[in-house]
Amino acid sequence: MHKRFFSTRRRVLAVLGSLAVLAAGRPAWARQTPSASEGPFYPTPPMRFADADNDLVRIKGVVESAGGEVIVLKGRVLDEAGNPVPDARVEIWQCDANGRYLHLGHDGGVARDAAFQGFGHVVTGADGEYAFRTIKPVPYPGRTPHIHVKVFHGGRELTSQFYIAGHELNARDGLFRRMTPQEQAAVSMVFTQGEDGAQAIVDIRV
Numbered sequence: 194m195h196k197r198f199f200s201t202r203r204r205v206l207a208v209l210g211s212l213a214v215l216a217a218g219r220p221a222w223a224r225q226t227p228s229a230s231e232g233p234f235y236p237t238p239p240m241r242f243a244d245a246d247n248d249l250v251r252i253k254g255v256v257e258s259a260g261g262e263v264i265v266l267k268g269r270v271l272d273e274a275g276n277p278v279p280d281a282r283v284e285i286w287q288c289d290a291n292g293r294y295l296h297l298g299h300d301g302g303v304a305r306d307a308a309f310q311g312f313g314h315v316v317t318g319a320d321g322e323y324a325f326r327t328i329k330p331v332p333y334p335g336r337t338p339h340i341h342v343k344v345f346h347g348g349r350e351l352t353s354q355f356y357i358a359g360h361e362l363n364a365r366d367g368l369f370r371r372m373t374p375q376e377q378a379a380v381s382m383v384f385t386q387g388e389d390g391a392q393a394i395v396d397i398r399v
Contacts, residue, residue: 225273226398227376229354229368232341234294236286236312241295249285249310249327259309261290261328264384265392266355269321270344270399277321278399281346285325286312292333329384329391330357337362337369340382344399351399358383 244253251258266285270278288294288311291303295311315323330338340355356369358381363369369377382393 224375224379224398226351226353227372227380228352229380231343231352234286234288234296234299235341235343236295240297241312242310244310245312245314246310247313247315247323247325249287249313249325252308252310255308257308259289259328260306261309261331263326263390264329265324265326265387265389266340266382266395267322267324267392268394268396270317270323270346270397271321272399277317277319278346279317279319279321281317281321281323281344281399282314283317283323283397284312284314284343284345285327285340287327287330287340288333290328290331292331323397326389332362337366339366342397344397346399349399351397353380353397355380355382355393355395357381 242252249259250263270281270283272278286295288299289306289309291301291306293299293301293303293305295305295309309328313325313327315325317323327340330340332338337360338357342353342355344351354368356363356366356377363377372380379398380395382395384391384393386392
């Protein structure tokens, strides 16, 4: 009986050990995108421009284009199995090139860039893809450069923040530092040269 007990126990431990190895070796893409606070400057609908599309650099009816370095931020919304998620609403918001948000509560010493939309949204298609034309985020007092992201789908929502990979201020940012290296990589924007200029591709796992 003792032999059968220890034999069974060894098999159970072996199975548990295998599961632990699989869990430890689970790739970062299999996890949900790290969540983050939406912060104090999420623009409510009354604060937004009527033109709240996915091009934050140009506002309908405004001649000027926004200041700052124009970029394309794109990727896919995926479920935990890696399947594309259609009909997901993706929102982004960020400060302008002067460090000001499109928010009534954000006071500052410099004027807000009136040509920057500040907030935009897009709905994913069958391929789960999203894309925004915006500016490369800039720092403001107390924060490293970042873009806020919110995804709505199936009655659920995910709020996160995207950062510039390798930026010198990341190491001093409290929110960025709380994440593991794998989580930091999942929300870091690596810029390359695309057809429309600088671009970053970040997939969102919901």
